[in-house]
Amino acid sequence: MDRVFNFxxxxxxxxxPVLEEARDDLLNYKGCGMSVMEMSHxxxxxxxxxxxxxxxxxxxxxxxxxxxxxxxQGGGTLQFSMxxxxxLRNTGKADYIVTGTWAKKAYTEATxxxxxxxxxxxxxxxxxxxxKLGAADFRSDADYVYITTNNTIYGTRYNYIPDTGxxxxxxxxxxxxxxxEYNVGDFxxxxxGAQKNVGPAGVTIVIIRRDxxxxxxxxxxxxxxxxIHADKGSMYNTPPCFSIYIAGLTFQWIKKQGGVRAIxxxxxxxxxxxxxxxxxxxxFNAPVQAEDRSHMNVVFTTGNDELNAKFVAEAKEKxxxxxxxxxxxxxxxxxxxxxxxxxxxxxxxxFMKDFELANR
Amino acid sequence: MDRVFNFxxxxxxxxxPVLEEARDDLLNYKGCGMSVMEMSHxxxxxxxxxxxxxxxxxxxxxxxxxxxxxxxQGGGTLQFSMxxxxxLRNTGKADYIVTGTWAKKAYTEATxxxxxxxxxxxxxxxxxxxxKLGAADFRSDADYVYITTNNTIYGTRYNYIPDTGxxxxxxxxxxxxxxxEYNVGDFxxxxxGAQKNVGPAGVTIVIIRRDxxxxxxxxxxxxxxxxIHADKGSMYNTPPCFSIYIAGLTFQWIKKQGGVRAIxxxxxxxxxxxxxxxxxxxxFNAPVQAEDRSHMNVVFTTGNDELNAKFVAEAKEKxxxxxxxxxxxxxxxxxxxxxxxxxxxxxxxxFMKDFELANR
Numbered sequence: 001m002d003r004v005f006n007f008x009x010x011x012x013x014x015x016x017p018v019l020e021e022a023r024d025d026l027l028n029y030k031g032c033g034m035s036v037m038e039m040s041h042x043x044x045x046x047x048x049x050x051x052x053x054x055x056x057x058x059x060x061x062x063x064x065x066x067x068x069x070x071x072x073q074g075g076g077t078l079q080f081s082m083x084x085x086x087x088l089r090n091t092g093k094a095d096y097i098v099t100g101t102w103a104k105k106a107y108t109e110a111t112x113x114x115x116x117x118x119x120x121x122x123x124x125x126x127x128x129x130x131x132k133l134g135a136a137d138f139r140s141d142a143d144y145v146y147i148t149t150n151n152t153i154y155g156t157r158y159n160y161i162p163d164t165g166x167x168x169x170x171x172x173x174x175x176x177x178x179x180x181e182y183n184v185g186d187f188x189x190x191x192x193g194a195q196k197n198v199g200p201a202g203v204t205i206v207i208i209r210r211d212x213x214x215x216x217x218x219x220x221x222x223x224x225x226x227x228i229h230a231d232k233g234s235m236y237n238t239p240p241c242f243s244i245y246i247a248g249l250t251f252q253w254i255k256k257q258g259g260v261r262a263i264x265x266x267x268x269x270x271x272x273x274x275x276x277x278x279x280x281x282x283x284f285n286a287p288v289q290a291e292d293r294s295h296m297n298v299v300f301t302t303g304n305d306e307l308n309a310k311f312v313a314e315a316k317e318k319x320x321x322x323x324x325x326x327x328x329x330x331x332x333x334x335x336x337x338x339x340x341x342x343x344x345x346x347x348x349x350x351f352m353k354d355f356e357l358a359n360r
Numbered sequence: 361m362d363r364v365f366n367f368x369x370x371x372x373x374x375x376x377p378v379l380e381e382a383r384d385d386l387l388n389y390k391g392c393g394m395s396v397m398e399m400s401h402x403x404x405x406x407x408x409x410x411x412x413x414x415x416x417x418x419x420x421x422x423x424x425x426x427x428x429x430x431x432x433q434g435g436g437t438l439q440f441s442m443x444x445x446x447x448l449r450n451t452g453k454a455d456y457i458v459t460g461t462w463a464k465k466a467y468t469e470a471t472x473x474x475x476x477x478x479x480x481x482x483x484x485x486x487x488x489x490x491x492k493l494g495a496a497d498f499r500s501d502a503d504y505v506y507i508t509t510n511n512t513i514y515g516t517r518y519n520y521i522p523d524t525g526x527x528x529x530x531x532x533x534x535x536x537x538x539x540x541e542y543n544v545g546d547f548x549x550x551x552x553g554a555q556k557n558v559g560p561a562g563v564t565i566v567i568i569r570r571d572x573x574x575x576x577x578x579x580x581x582x583x584x585x586x587x588i589h590a591d592k593g594s595m596y597n598t599p600p601c602f603s604i605y606i607a608g609l610t611f612q613w614i615k616k617q618g619g620v621r622a623i624x625x626x627x628x629x630x631x632x633x634x635x636x637x638x639x640x641x642x643x644f645n646a647p648v649q650a651e652d653r654s655h656m657n658v659v660f661t662t663g664n665d666e667l668n669a670k671f672v673a674e675a676k677e678k679x680x681x682x683x684x685x686x687x688x689x690x691x692x693x694x695x696x697x698x699x700x701x702x703x704x705x706x707x708x709x710x711f712m713k714d715f716e717l718a719n720r
Contacts, residue, residue: 004393008400011601019387019395026383027376033364033679035379037560037606040368040682073433073562074583077597081581112579195598200397202433202562202600219472221441221584223434237437238555240562240600241371246397319393322400 005344007334008322011195015339018249036245053248068230070206079191080109088114089215093142095119100127100151127154129289135165144168150176153326155299156292180264197338199247202240270345271295283356301331365704367694368682371555375699378609396605413608428590430566439551440469448474449575453502455479460487460511487514489649495525504528510536513686515659516652557698559607562600630705631655643716661691
């Protein structure tokens with residue numbers, strides 16, 4: 001089979017030019033005589049790779065100088081622990097907005113380490129919308145407020161940045177990192193697993209304001225202290241070198257696409273095209289409240305489990321794969337991360353129209 | 361430049377057939393239409409990859425059924441915390457044998473979590489030998505004894521397995537994993553970072569006896585509880601998929617070489633050849649006590665910093681790279697991991713002889 005259109009929620013499709021470059025250099029990176037996978041992380045060749053990746057990311061996100069950029073392991077799950085361990089630095093209180101499975105897991109994990117409160121949750125409505133909160137909704141002495149800017153499973157996004165009244169804001173941007181423009185200065189900490197918009201699973205990017213480093217309790221497991229990594233340029237221990245390399249190639253690809261603003265515009269066009277088809281369909285519908293719809297993860301359904309399964313199976317035969325919704329939601333989900341080509345969205349839309357004609 | 365002979369201590373050289381297969385399948389893994397990097401970890405294709413990797417590893421190491429095999433992130437550094445957090449399950453005491461930098465770091469980290477004692481150390485002699493201990497040397501009520509079977513920086517190895525008098529033995533095998541035969545049943549836990557003998561940095565393999573699962577304290581960060589990972593087949597969260605895939609290819613390559621016993625024999629031949637040249641040289645010498653010499657990391661020196669630097673520089677020009685010793689030891693270090701071809705060792709020996717003639 002030729003390359004398919006891969007609508008997986010993550011790990012997911014990567015830009016073809018990134019994969020081609022990685023393939024061409026796989027046995028011998030730019031004539032240095034070895035694969036990036038074989039390179040000492042202490043070598044100048046590898047230092048150049050990670051330095052370039054960081055510089056390109058800083059450029060793409062306009063990251064201020066008083067923020068550190070870290071390339072870590074352990075995924076979002078390790079961040080669920082690291083965020084409270086490092087940010088509960090004064091009162092030990094934090095307020096979480098629970099907008100999906102991952103936000104809830106982050107909240108539950110944080111309760112091990114402090115006085116954690118759910119500021120709001122949309123769970124009672126199946127996480128089909130995002131609460132709109134302002135400064136009055138948070139404890140004024142909280143050490144931080146925690147949000148998940150895009151909810152992969154339920155297909156929602158924040159269409160606003162909460163005014164926390166000056167409380168530090170921490171954000172899981174795993175599924176819309178580099179897919180939407182943010183002002184980094186609005187956050188004390190941003191993190192993202194790479195396996196949606198950036199690269200292979202196995203590297204998590206953390207952007208943290210430097211004054212927040214150094215507050216982890218003394219008995220914190222060493223790997224879980226951001227300061228350790230910041231002080232050593234993500235080289236306290238051997239980093240996930242190859243995954244960082246691929247992320248770096250993706251950063252360069254995003255620059256070639258015109259940067260984050262251009263990518264965001266493109267993502268919005270793709271998502272709008274797909275939501276419009278769903279909204280105009282008599283077979284498909286989207287459960288998410290219109291104003292909170294994700295540009296990354298488009299959730300839809302026929303309302304009939306059997307028909308949904310048929311849709312997913314027939315789509316797969318046409319090279320449109322991983323359209324099955326998350327088990328906790330059912331139905332379908334088309335993830336349109338940065339690397340999804342227009343041809344993929346167009347092919348999906350064309351198939352949806354054919355399927356509707358054949359099954360109404 | 362063509363591919364070099366890479367004597368790096370890690371990340372290091374990988375088998376050429378592994379890299380070639382990864383390259384050939386990089387855009388489209390076995391006709392499934394996508395790269396392994398793009399695959400959902402919940403897909404059947406990926407499940408097959410990780411299941412095959414685990415089965416091959418179990419086969420290679422004859423891992424008994426009452427042991428779990430985990431593919432984790434965070435490197436040895438995260439294991440320095442996870443081992444005590446999970447294994448200090450009764451008295452909170454553990455005895456560490458300190459045979460190098462990594463053993464010492466593991467010890468220091470463990471002191472955060474319990475009553476940790478150095479059972480023996482060879483630090484006063486620059487870690488040039490490995491203490492020989494028996495049951496009487498350990499606290500009889502210790503929860504575990506900790507060893508580092510091969511010491512990457514100093515070039516030593518355990519030529520015996522300590523009799524602990526029945527106390528659980530935990531081993532960091534990062535730099536001789538799958539390079540020497542061990543009886544897994546002698547250990548309660550074995551772990552190894554992949555980036556020496558197995559694959560790219562970013563995956564750490566843990567082999568743990570199942571009765572040791574489930575003893576982490578309640579407030580342990582979720583990712584640091586082995587049981588979480590064991591219960592979910594290393595899929596509690598997104599694993600480092602591509603690194604596991606490469607590790608799996610390496611397992612298959614080791615099988616083709618005849619398994620671990622054949623690999624060990626081959627490694628011993630390579631190391632012996634190199635140590636013999638050093639011992640017969642009037643220019644080079646090896647600081648490590650003969651009986652404790654590593655088969656993986658051959659440390660040697662001319663005794664003259666300037667001459668050492670010249671050696672490293674001239675070797676590099678001949679495509680023999682990363683021969684500089686660790687900064688804490690100086691001199692030279694040739695790491696001969698499983699994937700080092702005989703041609704590499706022969707080329708090094710030939711160059712050493714030429715260098716000696718030119719510089720004596």
